[in-house]
Amino acid sequence: MTQQHSVIAPAQTPAKAQRSDRRGDWWRDAVIYQVYPRSFADSNGDGMGDLEGVRARLPYLRDLGIDAVWLSPFYASPQADAGYDVADYRAVDPMFGNLLDADALIRDAHGLGLRIIVDLVPNHSSDQHEWFKRALGEGPGSPLRERYHFRPGKGEHGELPPNDWESIFGGPAWTRVTEPDGSAGEWYLHLFAPEQPDFNWEHPAVGDEFRSILRFWLDIGVDGFRIDVAHGLVKAEGLPDLGSHDQLKLLGNDVMPFFDQDGVHDVYRQWRTVLDEYAGERIFVAEAWTPTVERTANYVRPDELHQAFNFQYLSTDWDAEELRTVVDRTLEAMRPVGAPATWVLSNHDVTRHATRFANPPGLGTQIRTAGDRELGLRRARAATLLMLALPGSAYVYQGEELGLPDVVDLPDEVRQDPAYFRGAGQDGFRDGCRVPIPWTRDGSSYGFGSAGSWLPQPDGWGELSIEAQTGTPGSTLELYRSALAARRTQPDLGAGDSVEWLRAPEGVLAFRRGEFVCVANTSGESVTTSAYGRLLLASGEVTEADGEAKLPADTTVWWTTTP
Template identity: 55%
Template sequence: MASEWWRSAVIYQVYPRSFADSNGDGIGDLPGITSRLEKIAELGADAVWLSPFQPSPQNDAGYDVADYVGVAPLFGTLEDFDALLARAHQLTLKVIIDLVPNHTSSEHEWFKAALAAGPGSPERERYLFRDGRGHGGNEPPNNWQSVFGGGAWTRVTEADGTPGQWYLHLFDVTQPDLNWRSPVVRESFRDILRFWLDRGVDGFRVDVAHGLIKAEGLPDYTPPKPRSMGGGHTGAEDVEDKPETAPYWGQDGVHEIFREWHQVLAEYDGDRALCGEAWVEPLSKLAQWVRPDEMQQTFNFSYLLTEWQAEAQREVITESLEAFESVGAPATWVLSNHDVLRHTTRLALSFESPQGAGVGPRDIPNLPERHFALRRGRAATALMLALPGSAYLYQGEELGLPEVADLPDDARQDPTWFRTGGERYGRDGCRVPIPWEAEAPAYGFSPSGASWLPQPPEWAELARDEQESDPGSTLAMYHELLNLRREHALGEGSLEFLEGYGEDVVAFRNQDVTVISNLGGWDFYLPDGRVIGASAPVGRNLPPDTTVWMVTE
């Protein structure tokens, strides 16, 4: 890999509560992760990204942080984290942790102090408290809506029992937004960064990195229609091509914050990295987040949201490479994460799935046939892993796990489900604990058989131990392609599109590897050359929904 490891790294996302449970309570934990790290290293990943494990009431699965410098007892202790970090480094895996700076939990001591201190106090300056509009301040300060549904403002009752100010929460009511114009907030987070850097973490994935600064005056705003095929804790409903920018996303003031953070990371050895979750379009604007003095990476959601269509794929790949290269940053590629439908389901949908909608029982009759969806998902993975730059994998995608649609209503936990009265299913379907061993309780996720979300019975055949002995398994494909990616240095390469393959084919060369992906409905004849990797068995013809890697003589 390049000396700056993050430029070409394959980064594996671990969603702690769904990865491995060591104590049998049905919720994954840090010792469980540590016990399975070797499997991530064997797969061929370079780094692990951990979703939040800090103290939290878990109203939004840990993205409601009550203490930024600790570990939730649910997941273990600081000593458990140190052991995880040490084992990862022993396996030459970098460790990135989630940081959630847009909002805290309402259980955070800062917010409790803000409620107690009252209007106009320094404590309230940490958050976005405002007086209401209308008679007696009975109406919210503006018309903003929560990403999770419903209004984005909640009124508090003051200490004397009277109706008081309103506070902003772009997500759940228990997630009050911080005021990033406050010097106290900025200083606090520089200290938080140093706490984890001192322990040895290699970087941070920054949640809602586009949302920290709100427009002056907090003006009213009505967002456009939600973008389809996305999902999650992101504000992606405002990903748009129109020039108007939502007053709570993508404001210029965020860049000053990340320049400060860049300087903090530069105090430490080892090429520490910031990766931003920034739902910003167009890509030319997103590239501003990864200028040389800001973040090292940002997620490429434009790529994730692109449909399985050849021209669209060529366009987004070209635009991505041009945008990121223009500022000297690596392109990043991602197909699945904890906020979106798993790509083995999403890319084969025949209907639109707006951001955050998820899928559930009422969608089951219209969901794609499983083997067809898996074939397409594998082809998309093989295309993605051949692209130059850094790639992100989401736990379980190496097993070909589909989105779980048949979760019972009483099992769902995503706040989106509750805040929309069941209109949107939310993100639980991509967060179901993953299967390790076909014959073990909870498929090896938990020794007791407990699982915080129910696992489908058909996951027995997708368990890791079943796939390890099958050379045609999805796991085997990931092993093969990740090894080839490293062997041929594709992450450090450059891309040249190849002509003459037809409008339904994406074909390019990276280093000495020719990559051909058939996104159409018909077979076509492969050129001469040696096949070194493929998403499905191939002969002289390349079938639909198949990607092949070749070395031409």
């Protein structure tokens, strides 16, 4: 008998019905949803998403089936880098609301069984931070300058930067200041935009301040922190020249004197003692770009952080052999330190995977062309089921559950990514993944708000909306809902630190975890494999007959051996 299966019908399991074995160490197999507040939901019609907008949409996130929400920065900021330039770490920027709004959001989330993780930006502040403004105003010799990296320049008149470091956003990593008397003076370090001066973590006041900031938000009730540029706080002694290098490796994929220095771990050991003072399984998550996954594992040793983003996995092409290699290396690296692996396909800094996989392999995470939309979506759906089947914790970026692509044709006049204005071969690609998401089929901003949106949404966005996909068999949204519901009911999904690889045709990944089996066809052709029991979920149509299953190209299937 031949049976044809498409995506399983929408799951009815409520998101808050969590498995009993997940009460402790909830983060080990959590699905954490990244909200980029300015692009999620606008409550007051000013075209900018805000905290009240997020709060109003929390029931949607609960019903989607996630465990926690990670909020990108909403602190007081001049917004030179979309809030990653913080002027006051204890205040909410008025564009997003106020502290009462943050408190209400956290309380409502907890009432719905969701946890809240907030972004923390410790590598640098805004140039409008009170410390930095005073450092400039007080001039050379000011004690406040010691809290940043101020240096005299090289050359006869100090007209050259102190070293050859370059900014991640392009151009020199140093800016020369005009002193209070009007003269050209010292230089300050900024690994990102000039409006983002780097803190000097060798100064004790910096550490004291951030431990205080941690307690401020923990007292309000947050469940953890995602640490921005977690690998960048400590710089090599003497700030030595970098010499010949590849600009594209500056994010941490090579050994650099300003990234992944061993001294950074002393900071996190101190932070861990603060976090452990609080009940409720609070966590730290590191954004740590390192040369290898083994170096990443250093950040999640038992007395440091809890999780670290797996950028090696995010950067892997849709290729069975490459994926298996990075999965094995990740699990092997995390096992000795007792930390869970994490898996992520998209975030606010990289091209959405529905577009990345629509283009030829080898282009990295900064894709600037639309590619084959149908191919990209098919692969993105398959990649999602593969990711959610792996042991550990998974991260979902807002809108990926809708299959959203990057918007690659934004007009130059609307772009806001600082990299666009800095040059060095970059063109502001991050704006494409930050376009506000669609909630409804119609309206001036497809339900994002009552007016327009801060970045223009493309025509046709409404057909990808939550309204259009809800209850629609085979939609990407219903695929995510079904997959996340299955993670809550299948004991062999989620937590753990190993997989049992099964024999499979070339271009196919197959593994078992207890009574659960996942098979992912990354090839461009249909393949026939064993049917491993009762089919739970598939990213595309699957035909079964006589104990075998035919998987179309770029399709992932979940089976269970239980009746």
